Amino acid sequence: VREAVVSTQSTGATLADTEKINVKSLFGTDRDGSISNFLKKLYSQFYDERGQFVKELHSALVSIAGSDKKEYQIQDLCKAFEITDPKKSSKEVNKLLAKVFNLNLDQLSTVGPVDRELLLQRLKSSGLMRSGPKGI
Numbered sequence: 001v002r003e004a005v006v007s008t009q010s011t012g013a014t015l016a017d018t019e020k021i022n023v024k025s026l027f028g029t030d031r032d033g034s035i036s037n038f039l040k041k042l043y044s045q046f047y048d049e050r051g052q053f054v055k056e057l058h059s060a061l062v063s064i065a066g067s068d069k070k071e072y073q074i075q076d077l078c079k080a081f082e083i084t085d086p087k088k089s090s091k092e093v094n095k096l097l098a099k100v101f102n103l104n105l106d107q108l109s110t111v112g113p114v115d116r117e118l119l120l121q122r123l124k125s126s127g128l129m130r131s132g133p134k135g136i
């Protein structure tokens with residue numbers, strides 16, 4: 001598909017109707033309002049990847065702060081991001097954390113220790129995505 005798109009873009013040609021993908025069938029809903037199988041798989045992959053990423057962040061937090069901790073410092077979470085998603089800039093991490101804690105960026109420094117389970121739940125329910133390949 002990519003080759004066909006690149007080919008038509010470089011030549012200026014358009015796809016014949018028989019060559020076009022029915023986008024509505026991929027992203028639309030059926031008569032009952034159910035989403036397509038394609039979207040179901042896409043959502044499933046997204047949530048699976050995010051769940052795995054949160055597990056990796058938690059493992060990094062444990063290695064940084066210790067397994068006996070019930071609460072984590074924001075600084076420890078920032079270090080965990082550096083380990084698990086080294087492509088994510090500190091600015092991106094701060095924006096994400098501000099969203100997770102429903103704060104303005106300038107309020108992040110005021111956050112005290114955060115309960116482990118609450119933190120993991122908030123990360124899972126955020127729009128968290130890996131920025132690049134896995135870190136160490």
